[in-house]
Amino acid sequence: MQEMQFYMPVPLHCESGCVLAYSHKLAQLGGSCLIVTGRTGARASGALDDVQTALQLQGIEYTVFDEIEENPLVSTCHRAGRAARELGAEFIVAIGGGSALDAGKAVAVYAANSDLGGEEIYDLDWPLPALPCALVPTTAGTSSELDQTAVLTIDALGVKKSVGRADMFPALALVDAKYTYSLPYRATVSTAVDAFSHCAESYFAQNADTISRMFALQGSALLWPSLTTLAGLSPFIEPEQIDTTLRDDISAGCTLAGFSLGRCGTCFPHPLGYLLTEGYAIPHGSATGVFLPAFLQRARRYERGLFDRFLEVVGAPSLAALSATLQKLCPVQVKMDPQQIEDYRPRLQNVKNFARTPGGYTDSDALDLLRQLFL
Amino acid sequence: MQEMQFYMPVPLHCESGCVLAYSHKLAQLGGSCLIVTGRTGARASGALDDVQTALQLQGIEYTVFDEIEENPLVSTCHRAGRAARELGAEFIVAIGGGSALDAGKAVAVYAANSDLGGEEIYDLDWPLPALPCALVPTTAGTSSELDQTAVLTIDALGVKKSVGRADMFPALALVDAKYTYSLPYRATVSTAVDAFSHCAESYFAQNADTISRMFALQGSALLWPSLTTLAGLSPFIEPEQIDTTLRDDISAGCTLAGFSLGRCGTCFPHPLGYLLTEGYAIPHGSATGVFLPAFLQRARRYERGLFDRFLEVVGAPSLAALSATLQKLCPVQVKMDPQQIEDYRPRLQNVKNFARTPGGYTDSDALDLLRQLFL
Known part of the structure; x- marks a missing residue:
């Protein structure tokens, strides 16, 4: 059953x-x-x-x-x-x-x-x-x-x-x-990326079920089109010029995301995002979004059926399109050195969010990703 | 919003x-x-x-x-x-x-x-x-x-x-x-029809929202194919011969239905079904199912967009196909006389379930339906 x-x-x-x-x-x-x-x-x-x-x-x-x-x-x-x-x-x-x-x-x-x-x-x-x-x-x-x-x-x-x-x-x-109508563009983007990452991470989480995935998909279906719209706007747009229908969709999508998040938690992007927030003062959502393309790539490799359904529901043509939009929305410039990355290892061992990731995820996987993105 | x-x-x-x-x-x-x-x-x-x-x-x-x-x-x-x-x-x-x-x-x-x-x-x-x-x-x-x-x-x-x-x-x-594996065929049918009617009635209810409709649709998508399978079985089948995967789908569909039902309640089929259970000892689900075709017809008239989505998700070709299957599953033989029907009127006034029905529903609508079905 x-x-x-x-x-x-x-x-x-x-x-x-x-x-x-x-x-x-x-x-x-x-x-x-x-x-x-x-x-x-x-x-x-x-x-x-x-x-x-x-x-x-x-x-x-x-x-x-x-x-x-x-x-x-x-x-x-x-x-x-x-x-x-x-x-x-x-x-x-x-x-x-x-x-x-x-x-x-x-x-x-x-x-x-x-x-x-x-x-x-x-x-x-x-x-x-x-x-x-x-x-x-x-x-x-x-x-x-x-x-x-x-x-x-x-x-x-x-x-x-x-x-x-x-x-x-x-x-x-x-x-x-x-x-949310008075929220500036960058904060709107960072928070909406956070909500979308809650949907995506919990949708692919290994402890998800029919009910949680239903919420994650319905949330993603509202949030992804909103993110693509945000990606097309000027970062200097005034808060009151951002369409309130778009704001409403993001709000509803975030609420739906909460049901899935609360049930399943997140996978590896969230704990890795904390490193960028703590060390580089990058807002939480944008910091998480930096790791989402790698996460979605992993999801496609280990959960192809779920991934194809996800793409269909959000209305994105491909993983490349999702990644390009996320990179545009979260343009993080961070440089790390090899020792610094190695020093993160103890903190990235036995992380419960890693265990929920499709295909599993280890501290070494995380350090590899940090090297690939920030060396 | x-x-x-x-x-x-x-x-x-x-x-x-x-x-x-x-x-x-x-x-x-x-x-x-x-x-x-x-x-x-x-x-x-x-x-x-x-x-x-x-x-x-x-x-x-x-x-x-x-x-x-x-x-x-x-x-x-x-x-x-x-x-x-x-x-x-x-x-x-x-x-x-x-x-x-x-x-x-x-x-x-x-x-x-x-x-x-x-x-x-x-x-x-x-x-x-x-x-x-x-x-x-x-x-x-x-x-x-x-x-x-x-x-x-x-x-x-x-x-x-x-x-x-x-x-x-x-x-x-x-x-x-x-x-549920030991439940006889007729009880299986009646209870599954009850669960499906919870999905259908609450999906079209005027107080439904995105979350409740999500549950109702997901429940319907499991329950309707199960009902069409049940309709193809002999009513004399032994309980243990009913496929347990089918049983599992009905159980999951019923659980999903509960979320939508608890939020929205039912429309007119449920209170009308009570009349058949009380007066004719017809099991609750089957008694409700008798009124579902008329309800779905009304839903199509007043909520065409929602109705088309419903048909698509349950995978039924038409209202006629839904109705024929329901009639096969709920073969109720009831005769009423005109005075008896008129005597139900006081009980059918100001029923809150009626008010939730697409297009509204009055005691006179209900008496007309009873006449059409049982005179």
Whole structure:
């Protein structure tokens, strides 16, 4: 029989105006909250205004913590958790891109557990369940609103590491594509490439099943044509000149991607992308996209049937066409030296994402690819 | 933007041997349980044996309540709830077709709420959350394991009525297609038609969205070819002569149907089918199938684009071919008289399933159809 597994307990509303339309669902989470955001995106998108209006409508007290940086530090989340506790917050609302949303989930853990040290979150044994957390994305990339995972940066090491436990699943996801309308071109591209890579990596992952692949394909069918359109635009286009129908398609595609990502995880492009983000400050999606052509090549070699179906659904003529568009969208100039590449080896051993890759993937495969791309 | 809504919090495992493989998940629900089943199906399928083995493996105490009838009575569920309470059961395991699974969900409510009278369940205001409930289907038809709904029969009226609240969502669904292998031909047909009608009705429902339609189409693509194969078999075929690959496809199709059904509900065939089940003892799926050709005709008239896509995905040449196969599978001989039909009118007014039908649907439309089919 066909094996299928499914668990995605997040109540999801994707709808224009959903933050106000579902404000009563915020009220079900408690009478006071901490709003967790970065410095700019939540305000610029209009999402922070809408959330504040919704909370006021429901008589919910709130305080804004707007200090989440990109690739959020463990220490920042820990500090926000203490702030939430001191304010007596009963739930968290996180607004922003993947950084703010991931931070929100971690803040909800720290807020509920006063004795938990910053990095102790990685031990996964905090005693009290995380506070409920409502997430409002302002980018269409990470699908963080649909999973229990937070990717944080460990302060002392400068290394990204993910953490997740069942009580970190969001209590509510409110997705309104209009919050992405003010996103600049480059951020739009990077986040859309991230969403597409979630579809592609999880579609070909060895632990995928009928249900997860259905989401991955449907997401890809929206995201790939959007990426080809983006590739044809000038990088200097103003945010408001980017077609909102295109924005809406990317938002819907990203939501669909989240179901497949949450079930299967990613393959080798994601962990390799972390190296470029940490070492070269390349945005997460673009950093991942650099490794996607090699991944798709491998997928074609080891999963030809799935690959042909993928090409058909996204409407791309060939692997070469997919690769050329990705290279245009993610024009990364990185140089590494041989010793530097060899020094990555310990970190690239026994990576669970590698094991899911079609045909398997080893640390040596990864180092070969780094040499090929960056020497 | 595309509106999408999703909420399906049930942890689902569809896998050969899943009852034993996930016995640790039963242990997470408590240390003692009441097993709720009908008289025969749970034993004949082998599912009861597997569940007992799994519970013993985990040291969980259990008692079997095997008195659930087809179209379960409110009074029977109420009685089983008292039994669960008296035994100190911490959770319920229901095994069987839709009747036993629906009963299990109601039993979990009664068990937790000692003061709740039988029909008071329909007021939806019981004070304590239902006990957790693990469901193990032995038919592939209702997808009851994926929703919070129980369809019970009100003793005094002999009328089927559904009840559902968020705490009735199953805590665990364990689907092993092999439990359907011993199901006789006619029950296999009726339950598979039920699953197909869930796909068809929810696919065309006016409240459907991209995600629900994706599940409905994928389910239909497995179920329709299976139904055409079943239509070509002798009704006197022995259960073990029915191809297990066919059984597996029906099981997977039914699981996929459940996602769409739970999100959108059904249209007019389902409530009209109840009339045939209550008045003529026609099994639920076959009773619904009688009304599917008229429904598909309406779908073609009001949603031509969706209809053409549906035909393409199921691989049927035409509406006429779909209808002919359904009529062969559901050969119902029912005669009604004009007054009897008119007497159904009050019950067919303001039915929410009617409102979801493409083009809308009124009590007068329904009476016209009954006259056309049964006068």
